[in-house]
Amino acid sequence: MSTDLATFIRGLPKAELHLHIEGSLEPELMFELAQRNRIALPFDTVEAIRAAYAFSNLQDFLDIYYQGAGVLQTERDFQDLTMAYFRRLHADGGVHAEIFYDPQTHTDRGQPFSVAADGILAGMQQAEDELGVSSKLIMSFLRHLSEEAAFETLKQAEPYLDRFVGVGLDSGEVGHPPSKFANVMKACRERGLLINAHAGEEGPPEYVYEALDILGVDRIDHGNRALEDPALTRRLVDMGITLTVCPLSNLSLCVVRDLKDHPMKRMLDLGLKATCNSDDPAYFGGYLAENYLRTAEALGLTRDDLATLARNSFSGSFLGEAEKAKHIAAVDAYVAASASGTV
Ligand code: ADE
Ligand code: ZN
16 A cells, blocks of 8 residues: 655655745744843743744745744753754754854844854754754845845954855845845855855846846745746756745745645746745744645645655755755655655
């Protein structure tokens, strides 16, 4: 008898390529850290926090998200946050993650650069040691701030650059195009960092062009609105650019009205290298496996489609070629075993 879809998804080896670690702060941990650090929260209960998570757009979410991050005060807080995420990922059958964090969210409230960086790196090491889950760290610039502020962050990051695989660009997209960060991203590339940018989440296809042509990105985060432009879509297919797509995030932030309208199936059918990710799972109602499952149910994704998403998550990762091949072989073996009923 074949396994049910949820079981198939949980057993499928997969990587997460779009996860903001601050977005994995569950209300329970938010309360615990607020108590530990004697910080007053504007909510009395976990339920009141969850009730506030009804967003009509990206900015609505960001306002609450930056406020929530205020409870993260010490290296240990960041390590606990990171480890809590990796326990969820491991339970979901995730074996590798490339995670974002926003240094400016923390340094702008007076925290030394080292606190978040050291805490998150310690959590990543603990996840590797205790769970066997590998990971890489990407620091993101907040695009609502200036390019000068991003340069200042890059300067503070100098001692850590060999521990960061890349840089990203996130926060409120509209009005802050990739071109605003052309110079700092060039400086990052010259330092050997790989380049990511959120583009086409709320912003227009032009922002995706800018991410490609001006920043020379290695990966596009989201990319949904690229589908509005057939020439751009063809280019993304021809270049084999990985899109880190986040279905439950898109639903929560009203990028799509219903998961049935989500472009994931269309992306796969067009030959785009789409991956499935959770973005900010504590705020959007689901971790990695839940994103696969609810998208599959809404769009009728086949097990072949799900295996393609899992393979794309490894081929689009920043792992070395041998590691990519090893993980993709594990996906192939799992799919074969699943088809023959041996798992
Ligand atoms: N920061 C955290 N999540 C984000 C998202 N979905 N878009 C832009 N910035 C973010
Ligand atoms: Zn994101």
